Amino acid sequence: MGEIEFSRGINWKDIGSVTTEKYVPREIELRWQQRWEVDKLYQSSVDVTRQKFYFLTMLPYPSGDLHIGHWYAMTPSDARARYLRMRGYNVVFPIGFDAFGLPAENAAIKRNVHPKEWTYQNIENMRGQLRTMGAMWDWEREAVSCDPDYYRWSQWFFLQLYKHGMAYRKMSPVDFCPNCNTTLAREQVWGDDRHCERCETAVVKKDLEQWFFKITDYADELLDFSKLDWPERVQRLQTNWVGRSEGAHVTFHTESGDALEVFTTRPDTLWGATFMVIAPEHPLVESVTTDRHRKAVESYVAAAVRQTDIQREAADKEKTGVFTGGYAVNPVNAERIPIWIADYVLVTYGTGAIMAVPAHDERDFAFARHFGLEIRPVVQSEDEFFEADGVTMMEPNMHPGMMINSGPLTGTPADQAVVRTIAWLEERGCGKGAVNYRLRDWLISRQRYWGAPIPITYCTKCGAQPVPESQLPVLLPDDIEWRPTGESPLKYHPSWQHTACPTCGGAATRETDTMDTFMCSSWYQYRYLSPDYQDGPWDLEEFSYWMPVDTYTGGIEHATMHLIYTRYFTKALRDIGILDFDEPMLQLRNQGIILGEDSEKMSKSRGNVVAPDSLVEKYGADAVRSYLMFFARWDQGAPWSGSGIEGVYRWLQRVWRIANDKNIININASRAQAQDRPVRDLRRKVHQTIQQVTYDLENFEFNTVISALMELTNALNTARKDGMVGREVYLEGVETLLKLMAPVTPHISEELWERLGRPYSVHQQSWPVADAEAAAAEEITLVLQVNGKVRDRIVVPADISADLAQARALESKHVQRYLDGQDPKKVIYVPGRLVNVVP
RNA sequence: GGGGCAGUGGCGGAAUUGGCAUACGCAGCGGACUUAAAAUCCGCGGGGGAAACCCAUGUGGGUUCAAGUCCCACCUGCCCUACCA
Incomplete structure (x- = not known):
């Protein structure tokens, strides 16, 4: 190891032009981070004379370790926030923690450490790690969602929604994760095997009394992106998630007189309905079933309910079903058609019942063929020359066509079929145009401890009663035993749930479920602005100045969860009258994912995790920041490369050398001596780089920011060696380079800026403006x-x-x-x- | 089954409005410095060919004076969604 020491010694002796010490990133980084903090350089405050900019990145969950993915998401955002600041905006760039949630509780069960302790320790650790990034967080605005000061307002919002009829409790079949021992929102159940978003266990259905938010009231408004600059892809994901479809509600009647309503997108095929199918959970199952069929129906229903969604929804599964013995009357032609039960009809979609038109629907066709039911074509496509015939047809006809066999509407052309049928139905009062959505109400109850308690009490006399606002927060008790029972641990606390009814004063019990953590993250962008405010969820002065969020960055995996919830939340608060705009975040940009060096997803079990801490130790935060911006398109991500970071590290060392070089002073004496052509060439490069870097930062194209900066560095290096441009022009180039680098590599830029004798701080300089004339090619x-x-x-x-x-x-x-x-x-x-x- | 995104050197990627394909960097090769190595600096760098030139942006067509970019079909990979009536 002595050899290395020795070699370092040679370095200074041999290269005469280098007369300053080596670039030691950690040394300068720690020093400047401290200085900025002492000077409160990044603290933001309301200033109505200046144009504000609210820049936000999705708040991290305090898992205990800052991942390279956090760096990847946050440092380019920081760079852009810094750039906007240099452009003269009054920028707020806050940070906080999404601190409630299951991992804390799982750690408690596994390692017997209190969730609170685990969470706050992790937060402390991550604060330290976040500081190493050198980002311009305004720590004064930090908010932590598990602080009583925070969740008090989460509970307060619950009460506002409740009072305005937007929160309700209902018994319903819900998705339950048997591993996490809690119910999940529809949005948290993923994939073709219907697994839990967090632990990948297949979910089961349970009938439970749960709290919901009426997000479905906003289905149509959530489809309107006209005020938003959001990626097409997120818009599409949300649009599909809401799943609007237009059609009609048609009321059939059972023979005993019960109304049996169906939703259909093809009312024009009503005359082709040859049977009906209701879901196994449909309320009419009992009454339509005749005694002769009761036994078969009961066993089919029992089997269907016992099956998981995976089994029921297996795509290639053969259709199953059972005849109820009951009949319904088709309102359009008074025909008597049999009512079947089948699990391909979902109780959660539409009305849980369908009219089956096997001639024009694939599922109904398969079902009809399987059980030998009638198939009656009622649409004849223009390009079909053969006579439509239910006996011989090989597959259902899904193409548009003229209505046939349809009584009074026979002969209606394809383009008018649906509209005219609906009008006809409405005239006769047996149906009406309708819109149906795939979106379901947001289930927010969780049978877990580490969350904000739902502020409701149950009184035997008065029923469910909201906790009075003056009694908030409903505090989580610290002394608790964790038992994964499928019910909230709060239920087993000896005294916590017993309370007095706020209305009659009698004995009452508290709701023991806690709120989905997405509730906490639906409004954190507001709390950041005044996290210590006590008289309301936010200080109106801060709120009205800073809101809404101008740019929001984060992962696309939240497209149909957090990003749809927070939009809903804002709209609901608007309608309650708590705020006065429609959308919380105007511009959204998503980063991609960094894979391991083996091109696989990073995971501990694969052993391909890249630890940012050790990279920072070795190369410094500036190198890690610039490499993360350089190595891939930010919105796409790429596999990590360990040797790639060496390249940007070398670049920073080159910058260090060209800015530090004492020969700068001697680089030709004056402008008079400097040669005209090299001067103009260098200035052109400088001003072209300003144009390029500005354009790229505006457009989130961070990789080309770095390559442009590298090109300018190379040009300066050449100019320095050739010695033909003169001191003044060379310094203009170096200073511009440092200013352009400041958002990307805040520490080395500040250090070299100071060494050039320029006034503190480089981060308070205004962004360079390109001289179009200098930038133009001759x-x-x-x-x-x-x-x-x-x-x-x-x-x-x-x-x-x-x-x-x-x-x-x-x-x-x-x-x-x-x-x-x-x-x-x-x-x-x-x-x-x-x-x-x-x- | 449905929908979407992507495919450019050995690798990550660049090409902003249809106009020099391969910027910038990694890895590689050659050179300088060194007793030697590391570090650093300089240079080379898609393939074929002696050269003129020819061929290259997943494949095959098309539009155009001109296509990585636009259109059609297909192949491969990834993502979302899934009996949604």
């Missing part, structure tokens, strides 16, 4: 093509006229060779780029 290389193929290149003045450019092109020997002495048929001139000669 000479351009004109590409000469014949028939679109490059044959020659000539250097011409940038402002060359079209005529002259074409003339010069035709003079070229290489062009003439292809012309064979003939006049060209056509000559195309693209100014500043090329001449294409077509012979």
Whole structure:
């Protein structure tokens, strides 16, 4: 190891031009981080004379360790926030923790550490790790969702929703994760095997009394993205999630007179309904079933309910079902059609009952063939020359066509079929146009301890009663035993749930379920602005100045969870009158995912996890930050490369050298001596780089920010060696480079800025403005093509006229060779780029 | 089954409005410095060919003076969704 020491010694002796010490990132980074903090450099405050900018990145969950993915999400966002600050905006860039949730409780069960202790320890640890990034967080605004000061307002919002009829309790079949021992929202159940978003265990259905928010009231409004600059992909995911479909509600009647309503998108096929199917859980199962069929029906229903969704929804599963013995009457033609029960009809969608039109629906067709039911075509497609026939048809006809066999509507052309049928139904009062959504109300009850208690009490006399606002927060008790029973541990606390009814004062019990953590993260962007405010969820002065969020960044995995909930939440608060805008976050951008070096998803079990802490230790935060911006398109992500980071580290060392080099002082004495051409070339590069970096930061194209900065560094390095540009111009270049680097690599920029003797702080400088004249090329290389193929290149003045450019092109020997002495048929001139000669 | 995104050197990627394909970097090769190595610096770098040139952006067509970029079909990979009436 002594050899290394020795080699370091040689370094300074041999390279005469280097007269300063080496770049030791950790040393300068720690020093500047402390200085910025002492100076409160990044503390933001309301200033109505300035244009505000609220820049937000999704708040982290305090898992205990800052992952490289956090860095990837946060440092480019920080760079852009810093850039906007230099552009003169009053920027707020807050941070906090989404601190309630299952992992804390699982740690408690596994390692016998209190969830609270586990969470706060992790937060403390992550605060330290976050500080190493050198981001411009305003720590004064930090909010932690498990603080009573925070969840008090989560509970308060619950009460507001409750009072306005937007929160309700209902018994319903819900998704339950047997591993996490809690119910889940529809949004937290993923994949074709219907697994828990967190632990990947297959969910089961349970009938439970649960609390819901009426997000479905906002289904249509959630489809409106006109006020938002959000990625198409997120818009599409949310649109599909809401799943709006237009059609009609049609009321059939059972023979005993019960109304049996169905939803259909194809009312025009009503005359082709040959049977009905209701879900096994449908309320009419009991009454439509005849005694003769009761036994078969009961066993089918019991089996269906026992099955998981996975089994029921297996795509290639053969259709199953059972006849009830009952019949319904088709309102359009008074026909008597049999009522079946089948699990392909879902009780949770539409009305839980369908009219089956096997001639024009794949599922109904398969079912009808399987059970030998009638198939009656009622639509004849224009391109079908054969007679539609239910006995011979091989597959249902899904194509548009003219209505046939449809009584009074026979002959209606395809483009009017649906509209006219609905009008006809409405006239007769047996149906009406309707819209149905896939979206379901947001289930917020969780049978877990580590969450905000739902502020409701149950009184034997008065029923469910909201906890009075003056009694908030309903505190979580600390002394608790964790038993994964499928019920909230709060239920087993000896005294906590017993309380007095707020209405009659009699004995009452508290709701023991806690709230979904997505409730806490639906409004954190508001609390950040005044986290210590006691008289309301926020300080109106801060709120009205900063809101809404101008730019929001985070992962796309939240498209149909957090991002849909927080939009809903804002709209609900607007309608209650608590705030006055429609959307919480105006611009959204998503980062991609970093994979391990083996191109696999990073995981401890694969052993391919990249630890940011050790990278920072080795290369410094600035190198890690710039590498994360450089190595991939930010919105796409890529596999990590351990050797790649060496490249940006080398770049920073080169910057260090060119800015520190004491020869700067001697780089030719004056502008007079400096050579005109190299001066103009260097200045052009400097101003082109300003244009490029500005454009790229505006557009979230961080990888090309770094390559542009590298190119400028290379140009400065060449200029330094050639020694032909003069001190003044060289320094203009170095200073501009440092300012352009400041958002990306805040520490080294600040250090070198100071070493150049410039006034503190580089982060308080204004963003360089490109001089368009300096950036403009004087000479351009004109590409000469014949028939679109490059044959020659000539250097011409940038402002060359079209005529002259074409003339010069035709003079070229290489062009003439292809012309064979003939006049060209056509000559195309693209100014500043090329001449294409077509012979 | 349905929908979407992507495919460019050995690798990550660039090409902003249809106009020089491969910027920037990694890895590699050659050189300088060194007793040697590391570090650093300089240079080379899609494939074929002696050269003129030819061929290359997943494959095959098309539009155009000109296509990585636009259109059609297909292949591969990834993501979302899934009996949604």
